[in-house]
Amino acid sequence: MRETARATDLLDWYDRHARDLPWRVGPRARAAGMRPDPYRVWLSEIMLQQTTVPAVKPYFEAFTARWPTVSDLAAAADADVMAAWAGLGYYARARNLLKCARAVAEEHGGVFPDSYEGLLGLPGIGPYTAGAIAAIAFDLPATVVDGNVERVMARLHDEHTPLPQAKPVLTDMAAALTPQQRPGDYAQAVMDLGATICSPRNPACGLCPWRPSCAAWEAGTAAELPKKAPKKRKPTRLGIAYLVRRVDGAWLLERRPDKGLLGGMLGWPGSEWNEAPGEAPPIRAEWKTLPGEARHTFTHFHLRLTVKTALVPMDRPATRGAFIELAEFSPSDLPTVMRKAYDLARGS
Ligand code: SF4
Secondary structure (H helix, E strand, C coil), X not given: CHHHHHHHHHHHHHHHHCCCCCCCCCHHHHHCCCCCCHHHHHHHHHHHCCCCHHHHHHHHHHHHHHXXXXXXXXXXXXXXXXXXXXXXXXXXXXXXXXXXXXXXXXXXXXXXXXXXXXXXXXXXXXXXXXXXXXXXHHCCCCCCCCHHHHHHHHHHCCCCCCECCCHHHHHHHHHHHCCCCCHHHHHHHHHHHHHHHCCCCCCCXXXXXXXXXXXXXXXXXXXXXXXXXXXXXXXXXXXXXXXXXXXXXXXXXXECCCCCCCCCCEECCECCCECCXXXXXXXXXXXXXXXXXXXXXXXXXXXXXXXXXXXXXXXCCECCCEEECHHHCCHHHCCHHXXXXXXXXXXX
16 A cells, blocks of 8 residues: 555656656646657657766757658668767667667558567567556556666665665566556656656755655665665777878768677777777878877777878778768767767867
8 A cells, every 4th residue: 555655646746747858748738638659759768778868858859850750760761860869879779779660660560569568579679668668658557667766766665785686676666666547657757756856966855755755764875875786997998090081071981880889870990999909091191190089988998099180182092981072971970989089180
């Protein structure tokens, strides 16, 4: 009974304080019968993986303006989608996005499956995303556990087992709370609570609908939860990026292989990324090494890129990549690390 009362308290709070998000059908509209578009829910959930709401908003608006339905996205050219995704990071998501859109268009008649299992069978949709879409788009009582929800559960129950070991127990706690009534609103309500009230630092317990039954608030331990196993230090890799300009202004770029880091994205030809990369110039030229480095942090390592530039004549053949005419080159199509190398060259 206690869990039912908690869910009701949270839903009451959500009815008053739900965030206004471009992909969301708010509680009032939902109560009036409006249903979320599964395409928009899916797109937002993929974009939000590893990325914050403010970073996602402009990408979401641009994608849905350009490709208003999943069938429109499925029909898009790969290069257009990869370019539109540039800057959002974790590029495997963009490749899977296209695969998934095409699977929905070709195998499901352009309609997302309306069950957890059906969603889980689509490319790029794991248990978390399937649960989130099932709950938010189809109002199914799926348990949705992301980092926000883990933090809230750890605090609500004053659970001190460190993550990731604590995941199963936190998931069980979240499952016990998930109501049969309004599960879609509930899933979004817990996410909102974690994002706006039960935040990582300085939780605003005074405004929290769960404070009367929160064990961590009672114990004064909220700020130190959830506990986390110490992280391994990220190694640093080095690399060289070659920014080649032809005398007519064209840039030498290459599309990275589909598999692997930045797969399918445009980038500058370069060396391997490791502890001691060897030279790998893509063309014969007189190279100028720029002062400074382009630095970027990936999930598993830090990268420090040395940037070399060269100007080459019209008839000089490249051993890698292809020249892209100046009129067709848009720096915003580059992934962030490649954009940083470009910015360094432009500033020098
Ligand atoms: S009372 Fe504080 S710690 Fe507990 S759930 Fe609410 S915001 Fe989080």
